[in-house]
Amino acid sequence: MQSELSIRLNDDGYKNWIKAGLCLQKIRDCLHGFVRTEIEKFHQILLGTNPNLRQRICSNYCRSQGTKFQKACFVCEEWKREILKHHTNQNSTIYWGNCSPLLWPTNAWEVAKVYMPRGQANRRGPENCDAAALLNLFIFCDHFHFERQKLIEVIKCRNDLMHSVEMSVSVEWFKNYRRKILVLLQEFQNIPEAKAANKMIQEVTSSDWKVKMTVTDAVDAAVKFTDEEFDVGEVYNVELDLIKEWAEELSLALEEQEPLQQHLNSLNTFKEFLKRNKELESMLHKELQQLFILEKRLNSGKDL
Template sequence: MVLSELVARLNCAEYKNWVKAGHCLLLLRGCLQGFVDREVLAFHRGLLATVPSLGPRATCRGGSRCSPGPRQFQPQCQVCAEWKREILKHHTHRNGDIHWGNCCPGRWPVDAWEVAKVIKCRNEIMHSSEMKVSSGWLQDFQMKIQHFVNEFRNIPEIVAVYSRIQQLLTSDWAVHLPGEDQQDGCEGETGIYLSESQVNEIEMKLLKEKLQEMYLQAEEQEMLPEEISDKLKTMKAFLRDNEDLRKRLMEDMRRLDSLHLQHQKEDSEEPGEQDA
């Protein structure tokens, strides 16, 4: 890793804000996963128990990949069909429209609006072409995280990570150069000290997730081809100026480029096919 490139990136306050906010969200997601998995499992076990014809030990006959649960349904499997009917019964308006507003166990101590605010922040970070957010945005983000965590105040693993998130958001995150005096934001002042390799790993996780998000958007064609092209150009320009990141993200970029070129080729062939 070229340390000078990392230092130059962190000299941009808006980029550093982007990395800090993204890292806090990754920490929050990590401590939420176990809790959510446990609650969702209990929730769907409860749903299964409400289907008398199935019972809690119902087995699926749709094949090795078929599992009667919220993610996989095989139309030829009776267990899956009844599961689907039971779940949709809880999420269908009188006019037949499907909604998912109540798709959570009633025991969850969560205000959905506070969750939605944090999800919006996450989307703004992932969809930021320049990977920059203002200091004002970061302060607002900190308040939203505080309100979010307060909703989960009875979940120890979430409360435990919040103090670290607060420290990360308020620290300067100046990188300590070997052989030099520690700069503002190092351990003596805030209790947070990250080496250049640690900061770089955080950057890599965020950038990989961003590229994965772009890939999924391109795959599902959720963005116009011009939007994807613009985002790719911005990312390529960023990586050209940061060789240390470019080398490690080369495969991710190649994969995204390949998909984008494939879609461009398909779009260019469509008029000819229609004429034929």
């Protein structure tokens, strides 16, 4: 594991890709408690504002799928109207399939997921989401009052990372990203956990991870983080999480099928990357199987 990781980290573009992803993880982690508390408050506000939402339970097991939510019962229709009142852009695509409408009266997080991008159906709390999902929540739910453009800029950077076929970003891109992410953190200065995240992110983005390798057959790698040795296992775990997120993003793109050939090319590049890094291939078996199933269906012309 260490030898292959050290070789990958000697590529500056890949190393910056990992470091940028680590910063997003730190932002996500520092926001968990704040988001959970605020969403519970928001849920109580909804219940207190609309008497029709109180002590009523869906009796029809209403379901939503993708961007569709139709034939709702009275209770779910009331919740839908109230949720949309607090959406900052009702003309945007809303992924109703993220949530279970019948849980809206009792589960605040199921309400929150209406304001998030696709792919949140199995996320049971803020700790299970990526940074982009939480930042989208801040943008589209009017309960939050952060500066919209700062959030958008970092979401764009996250999308660059997840859409990078080579899993690589330039030095210039990384410098611009560092500036945007530190500007965003100013918005979170009243969140206690954000202070530690800010310090870590400044260290990550301003330092180099120096990889030392022996010239013997047995490669001994060590990752230097600032002036201290950063645990190689931690770097590897960050890398693994990011690649899983990248693969999940590709799966969602393949399901939507637009532009199909571009996504299939990305999948082929991903497979070539894993062939060169066998230990990652073995750790990503579940994600690869999902991608292969989608690829087979698409190549056979079957609907997903």
